[in-house]
Amino acid sequence: MAVAALVATAGVVMAPSAHADVTPTTIVNGILSTFGGCQSPIKSLIVQCTEAETLTAQSPVMLDLNPIGTNIVVLGAGLFDDGTMRPLLVDRLDAALTLARKYPTAPIITSGGAPKSGVTEAQAMRNWLVSNGIPEDRITEEGRSGSTVENADNTARILADRGATGVVVVSSNDHVERAMIDFRDAVAGSIPVAGVIAAP
Template structure:
């Protein structure tokens, strides 16, 4: 296992902050000595500070980001190559969705409406009454105006790690350049770490927090 000293990690984050300044963005603080580093949503993702194969660096860099409900910069820069991935949460026994999952879908719907060129992936298996999380999410998005042709279902995964692994293959097959992971506040950071590990530095990963 590769071990990276914290001073090295801070140096990489500092370099990312210099890159942020170079493109005219305004982080709330420019000091890599502050952990976590407070940034507008997705800046470290966009400048590549978290694009690596080293898990320790992924964990540190992800923890240094400020994750919000706002649209990540990644979608503004490249909406066509960036996929919106909304992660499932356990369905009720009758196949209907919990409020937590509907909150995630509301956040994904906002992004879908603001960035109509961005493809969408619903990720989650764990079927109840014959309905997977991915299918329940797809049906909700379609019912709320999203064209079904934009949505790909990943309905095999039973964990966040599998969400990342199975979805990363879909992303690679379609030549995606980035992904925005949508999940609940207590889950987004872990999900981003798993996605960053799964894509192994091949694309940018950002995140959006749902209302709950």
Template sequence: MVRWTWRKRVVCAALAVTGLACVPIPAGADASAPPGLDFARALGTPALPGIYGPDTAVVVLGYGLTPEGTMREELVRRLRAGLAQAVFAPWSPIIVTGGNPRAGLSEADAMADWLVAAGIDQSRIIRESEADSTVANARNTAAMLADKGLRSVVLVTSEDHIARARGAFVDAGVLVVGDLTPDRAQWDSAPLHIGRFGPASSAR
């Protein structure tokens, strides 16, 4: 007999976005890990995003826009990792943090527009468009968390930035329960999109 819980269903839906299969665990088998996790590790897949509730925000840190106000590739990679995390935690709000406007557009606005175009509901996104540094990212996000009654965050940024970002958020009094980088969620080649009925791969 195979038993499916809502957590397993969410994990399997998210694994489907990556192109991996999710196989039910028969009764009596070790179910201590989400289904598909050992299979993913066996294939050498990088660390997977985690499942979190509505009191944990997914925080995507900005990266400098071009003078024309367009996003650089590194910021797009962060957003794709953030989108993967958003699939795993569909109840989590998403905070995009970054000011430094170029051509009248802040990093946060550019990120929010990208996520909406990828299928994320606008109401799920919180824009923090004043920060001009990692320390300000952390300080301003901490104020937003307190204002909205959120308990913790999952940080999404580049691999060479994650340690500094985590330190800044901890110093700002933010509980960091997880982090994800494009290098550990190497799915930037997959055309991720959140469709009306859940995660799906859009056509090229």
């Protein structure tokens, strides 16, 4: 009933599929991300609304409502000096891979610069996703960022250029809230932003 109400309120004609993690948490987070102040151009409202959300590893409802227009963005974490990935980053990729498999039409953006041994975080993440069965043409690299704010600003331009209608930011438990605030600020209320935490 709550999902139907959310769909009706959003004016979306597509019914949610069986993929969604439909729980009180995902419904409340979905409402906050679209109608509760999180989708705002006002930074103070974004911060207040984001702090009211419950961080979760569950799939956001927006991926079921619009799995083609909603982009999955996985954020980098510093590589080792030899260009290999830290366990923290592999955890983020595992969470992104779960979403990518569940929603095979959702585009993916790997975001992170800081090259080590000639490899950016975005490249390393893309290579890992491809080696785990995700088609190359589904993944866009954003490999210029050196901070979360830059991740958000650079990715927001990609999202705008492709006409994205939503974004799900995947990061670590201690990072995703700040990342959601930065992404919500970067898109200035133009599209909803949700977050998914990676299990350690």
